Amino acid sequence: MLCIVFNYASFFEQTVIRREKTKEATMEVNPVRYSLRQLRYFVVTAETLSFTAAAKLLHISQPSISTAVADLEVSFGVQLFIRHHASGLSLTQAGRDLLGHARNLLKNAEELQLTAREMDGGVTGSISLGCLVSLAPPLMPGIISRFVRDHSAITFRTTEAHQDVLLSGLHDGSLDIALTYNLDITDGITFTPLLSLPPYVILPKTHRLARARKVSLADLIPEPYVMLDLPHSREYFSALFDAVGTRPAASFRSSQPEVVRGMVANGLGYSILNFPLKSSRTVDGEDFVIKRFKENVNATTLGVALPSTMKPREVVKRFATFCESYIRLLHID
Incomplete structure (x- = not known):
């Protein structure tokens, strides 16, 4: 009887061992069947929705990138793109679901390489930086340069865009950080406030209010308004006039701050901006004047935005810290 029990126990032990060996053999037979290169091609193709455009950005042939993506689809067992005859590509639902994971994996792979390099004392890497389009000309070049x-x-890799695009880029991982x-x-984004910027009015230098020390909101109501036509910004500037009961109607509008300044300098009306300017001359050589408001108007806050759903890479954390120091030391009149 004892012998039978011992044999049964031995048989059970050998069965467990065989199962573990089978698992190991299965893992060896079915290794990861995709490469970081294929993931990179997939991400760039998803961003451009064109094999041809992606190939140009990556400096490889179009057949090479389409083959790599097709092989990736086989490895994953799902279709990533819908191929439209003569009209580019669109992402399938599976492609949209996997895109964020692919970006994260590529960033983690880069982080691993950077960690290895930093062991030798160097700091390397790339940063995908977004900046509000109205802030980009006076702010972004100086920060990057320093x-x-x-x-x-x-x-x-820089992106100058309006607020919705920046927030979307932070959410989907195409941007590491935004100014x-x-x-x-929105939820999922960590915003670090750095600098309060009250709005101010810009006027043609020959305007009747150009010699006033400060300007009242009510004084501007009958004047032609040149609107900086950006999402969120236009609502913010218009809401300043709620204190006087009437919002201005835009006589002219542009999404480009330099065009707005040019329209004002050329006598088409006034406008309202936030970020302080070091020059009151436009690219066409015309001048405008800058005036503060008499009223205590609501200021906006300039800061650094990061996705809260992802741990920032070391190089991004260093740049964010640098931005905080740089912006807090800006001279604001």
């Missing part, structure tokens, strides 16, 4: 002086191995205002910040 940061790369001490971190010459860092490269940047923007605290306008309609």
